Amino acid sequence: MAKRAKPRIKDADTYEALRDQGASKEKAARIANAQANDAMNPSKKGGKAxxxxxxxxxxxxxxxxxxxxxxxxxxxxxxxxxxxxxx
Incomplete structure (x- = not known):
């Protein structure tokens, strides 16, 4: 049986800051990885929920x-x- 690879976080500081603010692991990883990718331009502000x-x-x-x-x-x-x- 193949082992499932652990997701990699490309911007650990952003990930931890988002988790401290209450973001889910999935959302924090998605945003942190997008910010680390020069081809993507995610908003820094986020939603108003x-x-x-x-x-x-x-x-x-x-x-x-x-x-x-x-x-x-x-x-x-x-x-x-x-x-x-x-x-």
């Missing part, structure tokens, strides 16, 4: 459902936030 703490539990549940997070029906609001950030 409110922090997960301001979302309702139902909205968090719907987002978790869109992403495909398993076990979401048994999670409370804090657990949903953690699962979304760690996705």
């Amino acid at each position: 409110s922090p997960y703490e301001e979302w309702t539990k139902d909205a968090l549940y719907e987002r978790a459902q869109d992403i495909g997070i398993s076990g979401r029906s048994k999670m409370n609001k804090d657990q949903l936030i953690k699962a979304l950030r760690n996705h």
